Amino acid sequence: MYAFTYERPKNVDEAVKLLKKAKDGKILAGGQTLLPAMKLRLASPDTIVDLSRVKGLSGIKASSKAVTIGALTKHIEVMGSAEVQKSIPALAHLASLIGDPAVRNRGTIGGSLANNDPSADYPAAALGLGATIKTNKRELPADKFFKGLFETALAGDEIIESVSFPVPEKAGYEKFPNPASRFALVGVFVSKSKDGVRVAVTGAGEGGVFRVKEMETALAKDFSAKAIEGIKVPAKNMIADIHGTAEYRAHLIGVMARRAVAAAK
Amino acid sequence: MPTVTVTVNGKSHAVDVAPETLLVELLREKLRLTGTHVGCDTSQCGACVVHVDGAAVKSCTMLAMSADGASVTTIEGLANGGSLHPMQEAFREHHGLQCGFCTPGMIMSAVDIVNRKGSELDEQTIREELEGNICRCTGYHNIVKAVGAGAKAMKGGGKSARAAE
Incomplete structure (x- = not known):
């Protein structure tokens, strides 16, 4: 190097x-x-x-309302945390699908969010649960954090300290992984809470993670896979590459969203 | 040049390294422990897996400086003198290798799986857990058999890698 x-x-x-x-x-x-x-x-x-020697940036705290995860917390800790498994099982499940065991032993939640790879898993959880990202300067809602391909609202000298996920009534994450890289070809995170329903998609959008409002409205009335059966996501602005066309990814969003709703708990 | 202090296979080293040195370069080029291999150099193939403070990591995707103060176990650290580690023995017994290039990483990952998941591993678990290790010869069948048998043998009083660390 x-x-x-x-x-x-x-x-x-x-x-x-x-x-x-x-x-x-x-x-x-x-x-x-x-x-x-x-x-x-x-x-x-x-x-x-x-940042590996900076103290206080790692660890998981859970209350009845929220699960707060330190920025340097590794994927393996999130997937194995009894508290995360109990409060937001979909989040533990998501962490278990990232990369492979050796990658999960090193990779961190803060790094994943700050990098905002359009195919990374954690951005879907942050947007799909309406998380709050706490930095050394401010608290940012996920809706204002992600700014497009590898872009976030973070300033050059701003450091994520922790991420707080509100505990939903139920949530699910389903991912169609690229078999080689294990990144999401399409991943959909759905959650239902008293504030409403959220549907966040990773892997598919040219601008990174995004919400599907039409599905959210339908699921708010009836939280079932059937309720979103007829909803087609347009192929416009979807990623197209050797792994899949824009149309294929748009179609997969519907499939993954229905599976995520069916699996939600 | 900064100095990295690291314990490798139980022996302490203080080595001057350029900041951009990867852990695998420190192991292979400075400490001459060439059992750890570089395959893809993009953290996909797993040939470079070693244990850092007891956890499997891809040493091509970690800076040597990040291992400062850590305890590292490489494939050279598994055998007890002339007798192979039970997982190494299982790979030999079950023909879990052909060219052998991926084998050090496979074995380090396999020992890590046993450390995390215990010695009773079903085939599905082994295949999923080896997701980050690529072999281009064997088709994995005998590797999976070897890991299952090695896991059982480790329980049977074989020297565990944890002890070595």
């Missing part, structure tokens, strides 16, 4: 200072996306700020 400066701050304030000082600084969390991106020269930061 090419050369960069490596920094390992002990707290968030120090990390922010280092990021401000750098010309093109990047935060290293689990590195499961950043390091491959750097090898491919898709990212070429002059400074890497490794």
